[in-house]
Amino acid sequence: MEAPEIHPQAQAYLDRQGRLPLFPLSERNLRLLRTVNRVANWFQNRNPPAVGATEDRTISGPDGDLPVRVYRPEGEGPFPTVVFFHGGGFVLGSIGGHDRFCRHLTRASDCVVVSVDYRLAPEHPFPAAVEDAYAAVEWAADSRAALDSDGRLAVAGDSAGGNLAAVVSLLAAERDGPNIDYQALLYPGVGMTGERDSEKHVGIVLLEEDLEWFRESYFGSDLTLRNPYADPYQAEDLSGVAPATVITAGYDPLRDGGKAYAERLVAAGVPVRFDNYDDMIHGFASAPGANGIDRAMEAVEQIADDLRDEFGLES
Template sequence: MEASEIHPQAQAYLDRQERLPLYPLRDRNLRFLRSFMRVANWFQNRDPPAVGSTADRTIPGPDGDLPIRVYRPEGEGPFPVTMFFHGGGFVIGDLGSHDLFCRHLTRESDCVVVSVDYRLAPEHPFPAAVEDAYAATEWAAEHGDELDSDGHLAVAGDSAGGNLSAVVSLLAAERDGPDVDYQALLYPGVGLAGDHPSEEHTGIVLLEEDMEWFRESYFGSELTMRNPYADPVQACDLSGMPPATVITAGFDPLRDGGKAYAERLVADGVPVRYDNYDDMIHGFASAPGANGIDRAMEAVEQIADDLRDAFGTSS
Protein backbone atom coordinates (compact mmCIF):
# COMPACT_ATOMS: atom_id res chain seq x y z
CA MET A 1 0.00 0.00 0.00
CA GLU A 2 3.00 2.31 0.28
CA ALA A 3 5.90 2.88 -2.08
CA SER A 4 9.43 1.88 -1.19
CA GLU A 5 10.10 5.47 -0.10
CA ILE A 6 8.38 8.82 0.26
CA HIS A 7 8.35 10.96 -2.88
CA PRO A 8 11.30 13.41 -2.84
CA GLN A 9 8.99 16.43 -2.99
CA ALA A 10 6.99 15.15 -0.03
CA GLN A 11 10.20 14.42 1.85
CA ALA A 12 11.42 17.95 1.19
CA TYR A 13 8.13 19.25 2.61
CA LEU A 14 8.64 17.12 5.73
CA ASP A 15 12.17 18.46 6.10
CA ARG A 16 10.86 22.04 5.98
CA GLN A 17 8.17 21.26 8.56
CA GLU A 18 10.73 19.85 10.97
CA ARG A 19 12.33 23.29 11.15
CA LEU A 20 9.11 24.82 12.52
CA PRO A 21 8.91 25.01 16.33
CA LEU A 22 5.41 23.51 16.47
CA TYR A 23 5.61 19.80 17.06
CA PRO A 24 4.18 18.11 19.01
CA LEU A 25 1.09 20.27 18.57
CA ARG A 26 -0.59 19.25 21.80
CA ASP A 27 2.27 20.79 23.77
CA ARG A 28 1.60 24.23 22.29
CA ASN A 29 -0.75 26.89 23.58
CA LEU A 30 -3.84 26.45 21.42
CA ARG A 31 -4.44 30.17 20.94
CA PHE A 32 -0.81 30.64 19.84
CA LEU A 33 -1.00 27.61 17.55
CA ARG A 34 -4.10 28.84 15.74
CA SER A 35 -2.68 32.37 15.43
CA PHE A 36 0.64 31.07 14.12
CA MET A 37 -1.13 28.98 11.50
CA ARG A 38 -3.29 31.90 10.39
CA VAL A 39 -0.13 33.95 9.81
CA ALA A 40 1.49 31.05 7.95
CA ASN A 41 -1.61 30.68 5.80
CA TRP A 42 -1.55 34.39 4.99
CA PHE A 43 1.99 34.09 3.64
CA GLN A 44 1.08 30.91 1.78
CA ASN A 45 -1.96 32.52 0.15
CA ARG A 46 -0.37 35.82 -0.90
CA ASP A 47 -0.68 35.09 -4.63
CA PRO A 48 -3.77 32.90 -4.90
CA PRO A 49 -5.13 31.60 -8.22
CA ALA A 50 -8.00 33.69 -9.53
CA VAL A 51 -11.61 32.52 -9.48
CA GLY A 52 -14.72 34.33 -10.64
CA SER A 53 -15.36 35.78 -7.18
CA THR A 54 -15.13 35.04 -3.47
CA ALA A 55 -17.44 36.22 -0.74
CA ASP A 56 -17.24 35.81 3.04
CA ARG A 57 -20.55 35.81 4.85
CA THR A 58 -22.44 34.13 7.67
CA ILE A 59 -25.46 31.87 7.60
CA PRO A 60 -27.68 30.70 10.46
CA GLY A 61 -26.03 27.88 12.39
CA PRO A 62 -27.03 25.68 15.33
CA ASP A 63 -25.13 27.95 17.74
CA GLY A 64 -25.42 31.35 16.09
CA ASP A 65 -23.86 32.76 12.93
CA LEU A 66 -21.81 30.24 10.95
CA PRO A 67 -19.06 31.73 8.74
CA ILE A 68 -18.68 30.47 5.18
CA ARG A 69 -16.64 31.49 2.14
CA VAL A 70 -18.26 31.14 -1.28
CA TYR A 71 -16.02 30.61 -4.32
CA ARG A 72 -17.72 31.19 -7.65
CA PRO A 73 -16.14 30.06 -10.93
CA GLU A 74 -15.75 32.31 -13.93
CA GLY A 75 -18.39 32.27 -16.62
CA GLU A 76 -22.15 32.05 -16.81
CA GLY A 77 -24.07 30.02 -14.26
CA PRO A 78 -25.87 28.20 -12.92
CA PHE A 79 -23.25 25.85 -11.44
CA PRO A 80 -23.15 22.71 -9.31
CA VAL A 81 -22.36 23.36 -5.63
CA THR A 82 -19.73 21.55 -3.58
CA MET A 83 -19.62 21.98 0.19
CA PHE A 84 -16.06 21.87 1.54
CA PHE A 85 -15.03 20.97 5.10
CA HIS A 86 -11.41 21.58 6.05
CA GLY A 87 -9.07 19.27 7.92
CA GLY A 88 -7.13 19.93 11.10
CA GLY A 89 -8.09 17.19 13.54
CA PHE A 90 -11.33 19.06 14.42
CA VAL A 91 -9.07 21.37 16.48
CA ILE A 92 -7.27 23.65 14.01
CA GLY A 93 -7.95 24.97 10.51
CA ASP A 94 -10.27 27.66 9.18
CA LEU A 95 -11.34 29.33 5.95
CA GLY A 96 -7.78 30.47 5.30
CA SER A 97 -6.04 27.15 5.85
CA HIS A 98 -7.59 25.58 2.73
CA ASP A 99 -8.12 28.68 0.60
CA LEU A 100 -5.69 27.48 -2.09
CA PHE A 101 -7.33 24.07 -2.29
CA CYS A 102 -10.80 25.59 -2.63
CA ARG A 103 -9.65 28.00 -5.32
CA HIS A 104 -8.06 25.24 -7.37
CA LEU A 105 -11.10 23.00 -6.92
CA THR A 106 -13.37 25.82 -8.07
CA ARG A 107 -11.25 26.42 -11.17
CA GLU A 108 -10.89 22.74 -12.09
CA SER A 109 -14.45 21.61 -11.38
CA ASP A 110 -16.46 24.68 -12.42
CA CYS A 111 -18.40 24.30 -9.18
CA VAL A 112 -19.42 26.89 -6.66
CA VAL A 113 -17.41 25.80 -3.62
CA VAL A 114 -18.78 26.68 -0.18
CA SER A 115 -16.11 26.39 2.54
CA VAL A 116 -17.53 26.07 6.05
CA ASP A 117 -15.82 27.45 9.17
CA TYR A 118 -17.36 24.94 11.59
CA ARG A 119 -16.87 25.11 15.34
CA LEU A 120 -13.66 23.56 16.66
CA ALA A 121 -12.80 21.33 19.61
CA PRO A 122 -11.94 21.25 22.44
CA GLU A 123 -14.20 24.28 23.02
CA HIS A 124 -16.88 22.59 20.90
CA PRO A 125 -16.51 18.78 20.94
CA PHE A 126 -18.58 16.26 19.01
CA PRO A 127 -21.21 16.72 17.67
CA ALA A 128 -20.74 20.49 17.17
CA ALA A 129 -18.75 20.17 13.91
CA VAL A 130 -21.28 17.67 12.54
CA GLU A 131 -24.18 19.95 13.41
CA ASP A 132 -22.52 22.90 11.66
CA ALA A 133 -21.56 20.91 8.58
CA TYR A 134 -25.03 19.47 8.17
CA ALA A 135 -26.73 22.81 8.80
CA ALA A 136 -24.55 24.47 6.15
CA THR A 137 -25.38 21.73 3.65
CA GLU A 138 -29.10 22.12 4.38
CA TRP A 139 -28.77 25.88 3.91
CA ALA A 140 -27.03 25.45 0.55
CA ALA A 141 -29.74 23.06 -0.65
CA GLU A 142 -32.46 25.50 0.40
CA HIS A 143 -30.78 28.66 -0.93
CA GLY A 144 -29.60 27.54 -4.33
CA ASP A 145 -30.72 30.82 -5.85
CA GLU A 146 -28.24 32.74 -3.69
CA LEU A 147 -25.45 30.42 -4.84
CA ASP A 148 -26.46 30.37 -8.53
CA SER A 149 -26.91 26.61 -8.14
CA ASP A 150 -28.09 24.27 -10.90
CA GLY A 151 -29.50 21.91 -8.27
CA HIS A 152 -26.54 19.52 -8.04
CA LEU A 153 -24.86 19.23 -4.64
CA ALA A 154 -21.72 17.43 -3.44
CA VAL A 155 -19.63 17.34 -0.29
CA ALA A 156 -15.84 17.26 -0.07
CA GLY A 157 -13.20 17.44 2.62
CA ASP A 158 -9.78 16.36 3.75
CA SER A 159 -8.82 14.51 6.94
CA ALA A 160 -11.29 15.67 9.63
CA GLY A 161 -13.22 17.36 6.86
CA GLY A 162 -13.38 14.05 5.01
CA ASN A 163 -14.99 12.58 8.10
CA LEU A 164 -17.53 15.40 8.15
CA SER A 165 -18.30 14.97 4.45
CA ALA A 166 -19.02 11.28 4.94
CA VAL A 167 -21.12 11.94 8.06
CA VAL A 168 -23.14 14.65 6.30
CA SER A 169 -23.81 12.18 3.48
CA LEU A 170 -24.97 9.59 6.01
CA LEU A 171 -27.20 12.07 7.85
CA ALA A 172 -28.75 13.28 4.60
CA ALA A 173 -29.47 9.70 3.52
CA GLU A 174 -30.95 8.63 6.85
CA ARG A 175 -32.97 11.79 7.49
CA ASP A 176 -34.27 12.23 3.95
CA GLY A 177 -32.30 15.47 3.94
CA PRO A 178 -30.51 17.31 1.14
CA ASP A 179 -29.96 15.27 -2.00
CA VAL A 180 -26.18 14.82 -1.98
CA ASP A 181 -25.00 13.66 -5.39
CA TYR A 182 -21.37 12.88 -4.54
CA GLN A 183 -18.84 12.70 -1.72
CA ALA A 184 -15.15 13.37 -2.36
CA LEU A 185 -12.84 12.48 0.52
CA LEU A 186 -9.11 13.14 0.82
CA TYR A 187 -7.34 10.93 3.39
CA PRO A 188 -10.48 11.02 5.57
CA GLY A 189 -10.37 10.54 9.32
CA VAL A 190 -12.67 7.50 9.37
CA GLY A 191 -12.36 3.90 10.51
CA LEU A 192 -10.58 5.19 13.59
CA ALA A 193 -11.54 2.51 16.12
CA GLY A 194 -9.60 -0.39 14.58
CA ASP A 195 -5.97 -1.38 14.61
CA HIS A 196 -4.50 -0.84 11.14
CA PRO A 197 -1.09 -1.67 9.65
CA SER A 198 -0.88 1.90 8.34
CA GLU A 199 -0.52 3.14 11.91
CA GLU A 200 3.15 2.26 11.58
CA HIS A 201 3.40 5.58 9.74
CA THR A 202 2.39 7.52 12.85
CA GLY A 203 5.13 10.09 13.30
CA ILE A 204 5.11 11.18 9.64
CA VAL A 205 3.12 14.46 9.76
CA LEU A 206 0.76 13.02 12.39
CA LEU A 207 2.53 12.34 15.68
CA GLU A 208 0.98 9.78 18.01
CA GLU A 209 0.54 12.30 20.82
CA ASP A 210 -1.16 14.74 18.45
CA MET A 211 -3.55 12.11 17.11
CA GLU A 212 -4.45 11.25 20.70
CA TRP A 213 -4.94 14.96 21.46
CA PHE A 214 -7.24 15.41 18.46
CA ARG A 215 -9.31 12.39 19.49
CA GLU A 216 -9.51 13.45 23.14
CA SER A 217 -10.47 17.00 22.15
CA TYR A 218 -13.20 16.07 19.69
CA PHE A 219 -14.53 12.61 20.57
CA GLY A 220 -13.90 12.70 24.32
CA SER A 221 -14.08 8.93 24.72
CA GLU A 222 -13.83 5.70 22.76
CA LEU A 223 -17.57 5.22 23.22
CA THR A 224 -18.22 8.31 21.13
CA MET A 225 -15.99 6.92 18.38
CA ARG A 226 -18.46 4.02 18.03
CA ASN A 227 -21.21 6.48 17.07
CA PRO A 228 -21.81 6.34 13.28
CA TYR A 229 -22.18 10.13 13.22
CA ALA A 230 -18.68 10.36 14.70
CA ASP A 231 -17.29 7.66 12.39
CA PRO A 232 -19.48 6.47 9.49
CA VAL A 233 -17.62 3.15 9.27
CA GLN A 234 -19.64 2.25 12.36
CA ALA A 235 -22.96 2.60 10.49
CA CYS A 236 -24.95 -0.61 10.00
CA ASP A 237 -25.98 0.24 6.44
CA LEU A 238 -24.33 2.59 3.93
CA SER A 239 -26.42 1.57 0.94
CA GLY A 240 -28.19 4.91 0.73
CA MET A 241 -24.95 6.89 0.48
CA PRO A 242 -23.96 8.84 -2.64
CA PRO A 243 -21.14 7.65 -4.93
CA ALA A 244 -17.68 8.50 -3.65
CA THR A 245 -14.11 9.27 -4.46
CA VAL A 246 -11.78 8.21 -1.64
CA ILE A 247 -8.12 9.20 -1.86
CA THR A 248 -5.53 7.97 0.63
CA ALA A 249 -1.77 8.40 0.99
CA GLY A 250 0.67 5.51 1.35
CA PHE A 251 2.67 7.01 4.24
CA ASP A 252 -0.34 8.07 6.30
CA PRO A 253 -1.59 6.40 9.49
CA LEU A 254 -5.17 7.19 8.33
CA ARG A 255 -4.70 5.26 5.08
CA ASP A 256 -6.29 1.97 6.12
CA GLY A 257 -9.27 3.65 7.76
CA GLY A 258 -10.06 5.42 4.50
CA LYS A 259 -9.65 2.17 2.61
CA ALA A 260 -11.98 0.42 5.06
CA TYR A 261 -14.64 3.07 4.45
CA ALA A 262 -14.31 2.66 0.68
CA GLU A 263 -14.65 -1.11 1.07
CA ARG A 264 -17.76 -0.72 3.25
CA LEU A 265 -19.35 1.49 0.62
CA VAL A 266 -18.61 -1.02 -2.12
CA ALA A 267 -19.94 -3.89 -0.01
CA ASP A 268 -23.21 -1.98 0.43
CA GLY A 269 -23.52 -1.35 -3.30
CA VAL A 270 -22.25 2.25 -3.51
CA PRO A 271 -20.07 3.14 -6.53
CA VAL A 272 -16.58 4.14 -5.37
CA ARG A 273 -13.39 5.32 -6.99
CA TYR A 274 -10.58 4.54 -4.58
CA ASP A 275 -7.01 5.67 -5.21
CA ASN A 276 -4.02 5.34 -2.93
CA TYR A 277 -1.18 7.77 -3.68
CA ASP A 278 1.43 5.32 -2.50
CA ASP A 279 4.40 7.72 -2.24
CA MET A 280 2.49 10.54 -0.52
CA ILE A 281 1.98 11.71 3.06
CA HIS A 282 -0.98 12.93 5.07
CA GLY A 283 -2.05 16.41 4.01
CA PHE A 284 -0.15 16.37 0.72
CA ALA A 285 -2.98 17.98 -1.28
CA SER A 286 -4.13 20.64 1.17
CA ALA A 287 -2.20 23.54 -0.40
CA PRO A 288 -1.63 22.80 -4.10
CA GLY A 289 1.00 25.03 -5.62
CA ALA A 290 2.39 26.13 -2.25
CA ASN A 291 3.91 23.06 -0.64
CA GLY A 292 6.09 22.01 -3.58
CA ILE A 293 4.29 18.71 -4.13
CA ASP A 294 3.20 18.36 -7.75
CA ARG A 295 0.87 15.45 -6.98
CA ALA A 296 -1.30 17.84 -4.98
CA MET A 297 -2.71 19.23 -8.21
CA GLU A 298 -3.10 15.70 -9.53
CA ALA A 299 -5.41 14.94 -6.60
CA VAL A 300 -7.40 18.16 -7.10
CA GLU A 301 -7.81 17.39 -10.79
CA GLN A 302 -8.93 13.84 -10.01
CA ILE A 303 -11.62 15.06 -7.61
CA ALA A 304 -12.70 17.76 -10.07
CA ASP A 305 -13.00 15.21 -12.90
CA ASP A 306 -15.06 12.91 -10.70
CA LEU A 307 -17.36 15.77 -9.70
CA ARG A 308 -17.82 16.72 -13.35
CA ASP A 309 -18.69 13.13 -14.20
CA ALA A 310 -21.15 12.94 -11.32
CA PHE A 311 -22.84 16.17 -12.35
CA GLY A 312 -22.78 15.37 -16.07
CA THR A 313 -20.77 18.51 -16.82
CA SER A 314 -17.64 16.88 -18.28
CA SER A 315 -16.42 18.67 -21.36
Protein backbone atom coordinates in the same frame (compact mmCIF):
# COMPACT_ATOMS: atom_id res chain seq x y z
CA MET B 1 -0.03 0.27 -0.02
CA GLU B 2 3.00 2.55 0.34
CA ALA B 3 5.76 3.11 -2.21
CA PRO B 4 9.31 2.02 -1.33
CA GLU B 5 10.04 5.60 -0.31
CA ILE B 6 8.30 8.95 0.08
CA HIS B 7 8.18 11.06 -3.08
CA PRO B 8 11.17 13.48 -3.18
CA GLN B 9 8.89 16.53 -3.25
CA ALA B 10 6.97 15.28 -0.21
CA GLN B 11 10.26 14.51 1.54
CA ALA B 12 11.51 18.02 0.77
CA TYR B 13 8.31 19.39 2.30
CA LEU B 14 8.92 17.30 5.43
CA ASP B 15 12.52 18.50 5.56
CA ARG B 16 11.34 22.11 5.49
CA GLN B 17 8.88 21.41 8.28
CA GLY B 18 11.61 19.57 10.18
CA ARG B 19 13.52 22.78 10.69
CA LEU B 20 11.04 23.45 13.47
CA PRO B 21 11.22 21.35 16.65
CA LEU B 22 8.71 18.48 16.58
CA PHE B 23 6.93 17.96 19.85
CA PRO B 24 3.32 17.14 20.70
CA LEU B 25 0.80 19.77 19.68
CA SER B 26 -0.97 19.25 23.00
CA GLU B 27 2.07 20.72 24.78
CA ARG B 28 1.64 24.05 22.99
CA ASN B 29 -0.67 26.89 23.99
CA LEU B 30 -3.78 26.37 21.87
CA ARG B 31 -4.42 30.07 21.24
CA LEU B 32 -0.80 30.58 20.18
CA LEU B 33 -0.89 27.41 18.08
CA ARG B 34 -3.93 28.66 16.19
CA THR B 35 -2.31 32.06 15.67
CA VAL B 36 0.85 30.46 14.28
CA ASN B 37 -1.33 28.24 12.11
CA ARG B 38 -3.16 31.26 10.68
CA VAL B 39 0.11 33.06 9.93
CA ALA B 40 1.54 29.96 8.22
CA ASN B 41 -1.66 29.61 6.22
CA TRP B 42 -1.45 33.23 5.13
CA PHE B 43 2.03 32.68 3.70
CA GLN B 44 0.96 29.40 2.10
CA ASN B 45 -2.08 30.99 0.46
CA ARG B 46 -0.47 34.15 -0.89
CA ASN B 47 -1.08 35.01 -4.56
CA PRO B 48 -3.91 32.48 -4.95
CA PRO B 49 -5.39 31.57 -8.33
CA ALA B 50 -8.27 33.75 -9.50
CA VAL B 51 -11.87 32.56 -9.59
CA GLY B 52 -14.98 34.29 -10.86
CA ALA B 53 -15.82 35.78 -7.45
CA THR B 54 -15.53 35.11 -3.72
CA GLU B 55 -17.85 36.13 -0.91
CA ASP B 56 -17.40 35.86 2.86
CA ARG B 57 -20.74 35.67 4.62
CA THR B 58 -22.47 34.15 7.60
CA ILE B 59 -25.38 31.76 7.58
CA SER B 60 -27.64 30.61 10.39
CA GLY B 61 -26.00 27.80 12.35
CA PRO B 62 -27.11 25.69 15.32
CA ASP B 63 -25.22 27.97 17.72
CA GLY B 64 -25.51 31.34 15.99
CA ASP B 65 -23.76 32.75 12.94
CA LEU B 66 -21.73 30.24 10.93
CA PRO B 67 -19.04 31.74 8.64
CA VAL B 68 -18.70 30.43 5.10
CA ARG B 69 -16.73 31.49 2.04
CA VAL B 70 -18.36 31.11 -1.36
CA TYR B 71 -16.22 30.63 -4.49
CA ARG B 72 -17.89 31.10 -7.87
CA PRO B 73 -16.35 29.96 -11.15
CA GLU B 74 -15.93 32.08 -14.26
CA GLY B 75 -18.76 32.11 -16.75
CA GLU B 76 -22.51 32.05 -16.57
CA GLY B 77 -24.37 29.80 -14.16
CA PRO B 78 -26.19 28.14 -12.74
CA PHE B 79 -23.54 25.75 -11.43
CA PRO B 80 -23.49 22.60 -9.26
CA THR B 81 -22.51 23.26 -5.64
CA VAL B 82 -19.80 21.60 -3.53
CA VAL B 83 -19.83 22.14 0.25
CA PHE B 84 -16.27 21.77 1.57
CA PHE B 85 -15.03 21.00 5.10
CA HIS B 86 -11.39 21.69 6.02
CA GLY B 87 -9.07 19.41 7.95
CA GLY B 88 -7.19 20.07 11.18
CA GLY B 89 -8.12 17.30 13.58
CA PHE B 90 -11.36 19.10 14.54
CA VAL B 91 -9.12 21.42 16.61
CA LEU B 92 -7.19 23.47 14.04
CA GLY B 93 -7.83 24.72 10.51
CA SER B 94 -9.99 27.38 8.92
CA ILE B 95 -11.48 28.44 5.62
CA GLY B 96 -8.41 30.66 5.15
CA GLY B 97 -6.09 27.70 5.47
CA HIS B 98 -7.76 25.90 2.55
CA ASP B 99 -8.36 28.95 0.39
CA ARG B 100 -5.92 27.86 -2.31
CA PHE B 101 -7.37 24.34 -2.41
CA CYS B 102 -10.93 25.64 -2.78
CA ARG B 103 -9.92 28.07 -5.51
CA HIS B 104 -8.24 25.34 -7.51
CA LEU B 105 -11.23 23.04 -7.01
CA THR B 106 -13.60 25.79 -8.19
CA ARG B 107 -11.52 26.41 -11.32
CA ALA B 108 -11.06 22.72 -12.17
CA SER B 109 -14.64 21.61 -11.51
CA ASP B 110 -16.69 24.64 -12.63
CA CYS B 111 -18.69 24.26 -9.44
CA VAL B 112 -19.60 26.79 -6.77
CA VAL B 113 -17.61 25.81 -3.66
CA VAL B 114 -18.89 26.71 -0.19
CA SER B 115 -16.15 26.39 2.44
CA VAL B 116 -17.44 26.08 6.02
CA ASP B 117 -15.77 27.48 9.16
CA TYR B 118 -17.35 24.98 11.57
CA ARG B 119 -16.86 25.18 15.34
CA LEU B 120 -13.67 23.65 16.70
CA ALA B 121 -12.87 21.46 19.70
CA PRO B 122 -12.06 21.36 22.56
CA GLU B 123 -14.30 24.39 23.10
CA HIS B 124 -16.96 22.72 20.96
CA PRO B 125 -16.62 18.91 21.07
CA PHE B 126 -18.68 16.37 19.13
CA PRO B 127 -21.31 16.80 17.78
CA ALA B 128 -20.82 20.56 17.24
CA ALA B 129 -18.84 20.21 13.99
CA VAL B 130 -21.37 17.70 12.62
CA GLU B 131 -24.27 20.02 13.46
CA ASP B 132 -22.55 22.94 11.70
CA ALA B 133 -21.64 20.81 8.68
CA TYR B 134 -25.17 19.54 8.23
CA ALA B 135 -26.64 23.03 8.69
CA ALA B 136 -24.31 24.31 5.96
CA VAL B 137 -25.42 21.55 3.57
CA GLU B 138 -29.07 22.31 4.30
CA TRP B 139 -28.42 26.00 3.66
CA ALA B 140 -26.67 25.27 0.36
CA ALA B 141 -29.55 23.04 -0.76
CA ASP B 142 -32.08 25.77 0.08
CA SER B 143 -30.10 28.71 -1.39
CA ARG B 144 -30.04 28.06 -5.12
CA ALA B 145 -30.65 31.69 -6.03
CA ALA B 146 -28.03 33.07 -3.63
CA LEU B 147 -25.42 30.60 -4.88
CA ASP B 148 -26.42 30.63 -8.57
CA SER B 149 -26.85 26.89 -8.10
CA ASP B 150 -28.58 24.46 -10.44
CA GLY B 151 -29.64 22.31 -7.48
CA ARG B 152 -27.02 19.58 -7.85
CA LEU B 153 -25.04 19.15 -4.64
CA ALA B 154 -21.85 17.45 -3.48
CA VAL B 155 -19.78 17.46 -0.31
CA ALA B 156 -16.02 17.24 0.06
CA GLY B 157 -13.40 17.42 2.77
CA ASP B 158 -9.90 16.43 3.80
CA SER B 159 -8.83 14.60 6.97
CA ALA B 160 -11.26 15.69 9.73
CA GLY B 161 -13.23 17.43 6.99
CA GLY B 162 -13.39 14.15 5.10
CA ASN B 163 -14.97 12.62 8.19
CA LEU B 164 -17.57 15.43 8.22
CA ALA B 165 -18.33 15.03 4.52
CA ALA B 166 -18.92 11.30 5.04
CA VAL B 167 -21.04 11.92 8.14
CA VAL B 168 -23.33 14.48 6.49
CA SER B 169 -23.76 12.12 3.54
CA LEU B 170 -24.90 9.45 5.98
CA LEU B 171 -27.18 11.88 7.84
CA ALA B 172 -28.75 13.11 4.61
CA ALA B 173 -29.43 9.54 3.50
CA GLU B 174 -31.02 8.60 6.83
CA ARG B 175 -33.07 11.78 7.11
CA ASP B 176 -34.20 11.69 3.48
CA GLY B 177 -32.55 14.94 2.53
CA PRO B 178 -31.02 17.17 1.44
CA ASN B 179 -30.17 15.23 -1.68
CA ILE B 180 -26.38 14.82 -1.95
CA ASP B 181 -25.26 13.63 -5.36
CA TYR B 182 -21.58 12.96 -4.61
CA GLN B 183 -19.01 12.90 -1.82
CA ALA B 184 -15.26 13.39 -2.20
CA LEU B 185 -13.21 12.20 0.79
CA LEU B 186 -9.54 13.14 0.85
CA TYR B 187 -7.57 11.02 3.38
CA PRO B 188 -10.65 11.02 5.64
CA GLY B 189 -10.40 10.48 9.38
CA VAL B 190 -12.61 7.39 9.52
CA GLY B 191 -12.29 3.77 10.62
CA MET B 192 -9.22 4.20 12.82
CA THR B 193 -8.80 1.35 15.29
CA GLY B 194 -5.29 1.84 16.68
CA GLU B 195 -4.32 -1.50 15.16
CA ARG B 196 -4.26 -0.88 11.40
CA ASP B 197 -0.96 -1.35 9.54
CA SER B 198 -0.88 2.23 8.29
CA GLU B 199 -0.90 3.58 11.82
CA LYS B 200 2.81 2.74 12.06
CA HIS B 201 3.32 5.90 10.00
CA VAL B 202 2.62 8.15 12.98
CA GLY B 203 5.53 10.51 13.40
CA ILE B 204 5.97 11.33 9.72
CA VAL B 205 3.58 14.29 9.82
CA LEU B 206 1.71 13.77 13.09
CA LEU B 207 2.92 12.31 16.33
CA GLU B 208 0.92 9.60 18.09
CA GLU B 209 0.34 12.12 20.87
CA ASP B 210 -1.16 14.54 18.32
CA LEU B 211 -3.70 11.98 17.13
CA GLU B 212 -4.63 11.14 20.71
CA TRP B 213 -5.02 14.85 21.52
CA PHE B 214 -7.31 15.36 18.54
CA ARG B 215 -9.39 12.34 19.57
CA GLU B 216 -9.70 13.44 23.19
CA SER B 217 -10.45 17.07 22.25
CA TYR B 218 -13.26 16.24 19.82
CA PHE B 219 -14.63 12.80 20.67
CA GLY B 220 -13.96 12.85 24.41
CA SER B 221 -14.10 9.08 24.86
CA ASP B 222 -13.84 5.82 22.94
CA LEU B 223 -17.56 5.32 23.53
CA THR B 224 -18.31 8.32 21.30
CA LEU B 225 -16.29 6.71 18.50
CA ARG B 226 -18.93 3.97 18.30
CA ASN B 227 -21.45 6.58 17.22
CA PRO B 228 -21.80 6.47 13.40
CA TYR B 229 -22.14 10.27 13.34
CA ALA B 230 -18.70 10.46 14.95
CA ASP B 231 -17.21 7.75 12.74
CA PRO B 232 -19.40 6.67 9.80
CA TYR B 233 -17.42 3.43 9.57
CA GLN B 234 -19.56 2.34 12.53
CA ALA B 235 -22.82 2.71 10.59
CA GLU B 236 -24.78 -0.51 10.12
CA ASP B 237 -26.18 0.48 6.71
CA LEU B 238 -24.34 2.64 4.17
CA SER B 239 -26.40 1.63 1.14
CA GLY B 240 -28.20 4.96 0.79
CA VAL B 241 -25.22 7.31 0.81
CA ALA B 242 -23.96 9.21 -2.24
CA PRO B 243 -21.39 7.81 -4.68
CA ALA B 244 -17.88 8.60 -3.53
CA THR B 245 -14.31 9.34 -4.42
CA VAL B 246 -11.95 8.23 -1.64
CA ILE B 247 -8.29 9.28 -1.82
CA THR B 248 -5.65 8.09 0.63
CA ALA B 249 -1.90 8.61 0.99
CA GLY B 250 0.62 5.78 1.36
CA TYR B 251 2.58 7.33 4.22
CA ASP B 252 -0.41 8.34 6.32
CA PRO B 253 -1.74 6.80 9.54
CA LEU B 254 -5.29 7.38 8.22
CA ARG B 255 -4.68 5.37 5.02
CA ASP B 256 -6.10 1.98 6.02
CA GLY B 257 -9.16 3.47 7.73
CA GLY B 258 -10.01 5.34 4.53
CA LYS B 259 -9.50 2.20 2.46
CA ALA B 260 -11.65 0.14 4.84
CA TYR B 261 -14.44 2.72 4.58
CA ALA B 262 -14.26 2.63 0.78
CA GLU B 263 -14.54 -1.15 0.93
CA ARG B 264 -17.61 -0.89 3.17
CA LEU B 265 -19.22 1.51 0.69
CA VAL B 266 -18.56 -0.90 -2.18
CA ALA B 267 -19.99 -3.79 -0.15
CA ALA B 268 -23.13 -1.70 0.41
CA GLY B 269 -23.53 -1.19 -3.35
CA VAL B 270 -22.31 2.42 -3.41
CA PRO B 271 -20.29 3.40 -6.53
CA VAL B 272 -16.77 4.28 -5.37
CA ARG B 273 -13.57 5.41 -7.01
CA PHE B 274 -10.66 4.67 -4.67
CA ASP B 275 -7.11 5.85 -5.25
CA ASN B 276 -4.10 5.56 -2.97
CA TYR B 277 -1.27 8.00 -3.66
CA ASP B 278 1.33 5.55 -2.45
CA ASP B 279 4.31 7.93 -2.23
CA MET B 280 2.44 10.77 -0.52
CA ILE B 281 2.03 11.94 3.08
CA HIS B 282 -0.94 13.07 5.13
CA GLY B 283 -2.06 16.56 4.13
CA PHE B 284 -0.21 16.57 0.81
CA ALA B 285 -3.08 18.13 -1.18
CA SER B 286 -4.12 20.98 1.12
CA ALA B 287 -2.19 23.74 -0.69
CA PRO B 288 -1.78 22.84 -4.38
CA GLY B 289 0.80 25.00 -6.11
CA ALA B 290 2.27 26.29 -2.84
CA ASN B 291 3.72 23.34 -0.95
CA GLY B 292 6.06 22.15 -3.71
CA ILE B 293 4.19 18.87 -4.19
CA ASP B 294 2.97 18.51 -7.78
CA ARG B 295 0.71 15.59 -6.92
CA ALA B 296 -1.41 17.96 -4.84
CA MET B 297 -2.78 19.41 -8.06
CA GLU B 298 -3.22 15.88 -9.42
CA ALA B 299 -5.51 15.07 -6.48
CA VAL B 300 -7.53 18.27 -6.97
CA GLU B 301 -7.94 17.53 -10.66
CA GLN B 302 -9.00 13.95 -9.92
CA ILE B 303 -11.72 15.15 -7.57
CA ALA B 304 -12.79 17.79 -10.09
CA ASP B 305 -12.91 15.23 -12.91
CA ASP B 306 -15.05 12.91 -10.80
CA LEU B 307 -17.42 15.78 -9.98
CA ARG B 308 -17.62 16.69 -13.65
CA ASP B 309 -18.39 13.09 -14.56
CA GLU B 310 -21.11 12.90 -11.92
CA PHE B 311 -22.69 16.17 -13.00
CA GLY B 312 -22.25 15.58 -16.74
CA LEU B 313 -20.12 18.70 -17.26
CA GLU B 314 -17.88 19.09 -20.28
CA SER B 315 -14.14 18.79 -19.60
